[in-house]
Amino acid sequence: MAHQVTSKDIPTxxxxxxxxxxxxxxxxxxxxxxxxxxxxxxYLWFGGGVEDSSTSEHESSVAHGSYAFSWLFAVFFIxxxxxxxxxxxxxxxxxxxxxxxxxxRMMENLGFxxxxxxxxxxxxxxxQVQQYLWxxxxxxxxxxGDSSNAKEALLHDKNPHNHLLAAKVFYLNPTxxxxxxxxxxxxxxxxxxxxxKFSIAQDTExxxxxxxxxxxxKHSSWSMIVFGxxxxxxxxxxxxxxxFSWFSTMFGVYIFAGSALNSMxxxxxxxxxxxxxxYLKNVVTQEHYHIxxxxxxxxxxxxxxxxxxxxxxxxxxNITEETRYFLLRNTENWNLVSLSLVFMHFAxxxxxxxxxxxxKKPKFMVGLCCYILFMHAVDVxxxxxPERGPSVELVxxxxxxxxxxxxxxxxxxxxxxxxxxxxxxxxxxxTSAALYPHRDPRxxxxxNLHN
Numbered sequence: 465m466a467h468q469v470t471s472k473d474i475p476t477x478x479x480x481x482x483x484x485x486x487x488x489x490x491x492x493x494x495x496x497x498x499x500x501x502x503x504x505x506x507y508l509w510f511g512g513g514v515e516d517s518s519t520s521e522h523e524s525s526v527a528h529g530s531y532a533f534s535w536l537f538a539v540f541f542i543x544x545x546x547x548x549x550x551x552x553x554x555x556x557x558x559x560x561x562x563x564x565x566x567x568x569r570m571m572e573n574l575g576f577x578x579x580x581x582x583x584x585x586x587x588x589x590x591x592q593v594q595q596y597l598w599x600x601x602x603x604x605x606x607x608x609g610d611s612s613n614a615k616e617a618l619l620h621d622k623n624p625h626n627h628l629l630a631a632k633v634f635y636l637n638p639t640x641x642x643x644x645x646x647x648x649x650x651x652x653x654x655x656x657x658x659x660x661k662f663s664i665a666q667d668t669e670x671x672x673x674x675x676x677x678x679x680x681x682k683h684s685s686w687s688m689i690v691f692g693x694x695x696x697x698x699x700x701x702x703x704x705x706x707x708f709s710w711f712s713t714m715f716g717v718y719i720f721a722g723s724a725l726n727s728m729x730x731x732x733x734x735x736x737x738x739x740x741x742x743y744l745k746n747v748v749t750q751e752h753y754h755i756x757x758x759x760x761x762x763x764x765x766x767x768x769x770x771x772x773x774x775x776x777x778x779x780x781x782n783i784t785e786e787t788r789y790f791l792l793r794n795t796e797n798w799n800l801v802s803l804s805l806v807f808m809h810f811a812x813x814x815x816x817x818x819x820x821x822x823x824k825k826p827k828f829m830v831g832l833c834c835y836i837l838f839m840h841a842v843d844v845x846x847x848x849x850p851e852r853g854p855s856v857e858l859v860x861x862x863x864x865x866x867x868x869x870x871x872x873x874x875x876x877x878x879x880x881x882x883x884x885x886x887x888x889x890x891x892x893x894x895t896s897a898a899l900y901p902h903r904d905p906r907x908x909x910x911x912n913l914h915n
Contacts, residue, residue: 469746469747469911469912471908474746474908474911477898477902478667478899478900478901478902478903479743479744479899479900480895480897480898480899481741481894486891486894489887490891490892492884493887493888493891494884494888496880496881496885497881497883497887498888500877500880500881500885501583501584504535504587504881505586505587507531508528508531508535508590508592508593509587509590511524511527525859525860526857526868527874528592528596529595529855529856529860530852530856530871531871531878532587532596532597533848533849533851533852533855534871534874534877534878534879535587535878536702536703536848537844537845537848537849537875537878538878538882538883539581539584539585539588539882540703540844541840541844541883542581542584542882542883543578543585544719544722544723544727545574545577545723545730545886546574546575546581546886547578547694547698547723547727548574548723548725548726548727549571549575549577549578549656550652550656551575551720551723551727552575552724552728553571553572553659554659554687554688556568556571557680557684562906562909562910563752563755563909563913564752564755565904565906565910566744566752566900566907566910566911566913567731567748567900568900568904569897569898569899569900569901570731570734570738570894572656572660572663572893573890573896574727574730574731574893575656575660576656576657577886577890577893578649579652580889581649581886585649588645588702589645595859596855596856596859597855598706599708599855599858600632600708601638601641602859603623603625603629604629604638605638607621614637615630618633625709632708636708641701644701645701651690651694652687652694655683655686655690656687658683659683659684662676662677662683664898667897667898667903674905677904677905692720695719695720695723696716696720697716699715699719700715703719703848706855707788707789709785709788710785711785711786712778712786712789714770714774721766721770721771724759725763725766725767726836729760729832729837732753732833733830733834734894735748735752735756736826736830738899744899747907749911751824751915752910752913753823753824753826754820754824754915755915756823757817757824758817760817760833761813761814761817761818764810764813764836765810765814767810768814771805775790790802792851792854793846796866796867798846801842801845801846804842805839805842805846808839809840809843813832813835813836813839817832852868853865853866853868854866856868
């Protein structure tokens with residue numbers, strides 16, 4: 465029979481991750497992320513060269529534009545995971561969950577990475593980067609200029625493609641895009657900081673109280689709305705706007721499904737890592753991993769449902785502006801990536817997580833969670849990178865092509881840089897407070913979880 469956890473088993477000051485145990489990992493991730501970020505910013509600002517007819521300048525511009533897409537892919541990948549941490553934090557508070565009290569601080573620490581990721585988004589503010597990623601910005605600046613009526617200027621432009629932009633100019637204009645960009649990080653960053661602040665304040669209460677507990681729950685109601693708006697429109701502004709003529713009413717939900725699934729995979733890996741380091745022994749059990757595994761299973765199914773629904777509705781409607789997204793991703797070898805998402809992102813994890821006993825096996829879950837994260841990277845790659853060849857070659861060579869040779873090198877470098885930066889901030893958060901809310905009145909309920 466399992467040991468019944470009592471208040472005597474919960475340290476008075478909680479458990480704190482010793483910096484010395486992760487100092488080397490944090491140092492390496494900080495160096496890799498910091499150096500990679502600095503060099504990426506310098507390259508994205510200066511690396512394009514001056515476009516002319518010479519071969520060297522042409523290749524320089526293509527490489528520059530290619531890396532802009534690599535950077536978007538890598539940054540959006542880590543953004544979705546941090547956003548998932550925000551979701552689980554707010555949901556835990558709103559649902560008054562008892563089982564998750566032991567792992568709530570991990571959710572808060574993961575979500576609190578989001579505001580720091582702004583520094584990785586700085587290159588998206590560069591016109592040198594925007595010209596490759598979001599063609600509507602270039603069209604807007606070239607056509608509208610100093611005109612006081614942007615819609616009229618676009619409607620009367622000789623390029624018929626800009627007539628569609630005129631219908632969306634109330635939303636797709638650089639000034640409003642910039643305002644939204646800063647609002648995402650300021651708004652959601654403030655709310656995840658605030659909710660985490662109430663949680664940490666609970667650790668230092670001299671007498672048992674529900675003051676901070678109810679404050680966190682109250683503010684999580686507003687925070688969940690801010691989260692939903694931020695995730696949806698951040699996805700629209702960074703990814704869907706790569707082709708402003710395309711639209712999908714399910715894209716935000718599609719991003720949310722992948723975000724929730726893969727952030728839960730990170731939480732499972734974090735819990736196992738901390739327990740192997742000697743922490744959380746009395747408060748996190750196989751029952752917690754069982755529930756988190758079931759949540760992974762649920763969102764694997766939900767991701768498949770949403771992605772298929774998006775494809776089916778677009779296929780059934782057969783509207784030119786909508787079908788282009790899937791036509792491009794089923795051209796030449798991109799169809800292999802599309803098919804791999806069906807069988808490897810959904811079918812394999814679905815079958816692996818069907819059994820209840822495997823969710824309680826740490827070694828199995830470590831491998832599966834790493835696999836889920838890898839497939840999420842493939843999913844984000846599938847969203848972003850097919851647009852690269854047509855967009856970059858159109859800007860540089862005025863002759864769109866599907867593939868840019870050697871561009872995968874930039875994809876790997878950008879991914880290593882951003883993941884290292886993400887890991888640095890996540891480890892920093894883990895060491896900044898107790899590993900679980902040891903003075904939460906529901907901590908014993910969570911520690912003795914049975915389901």
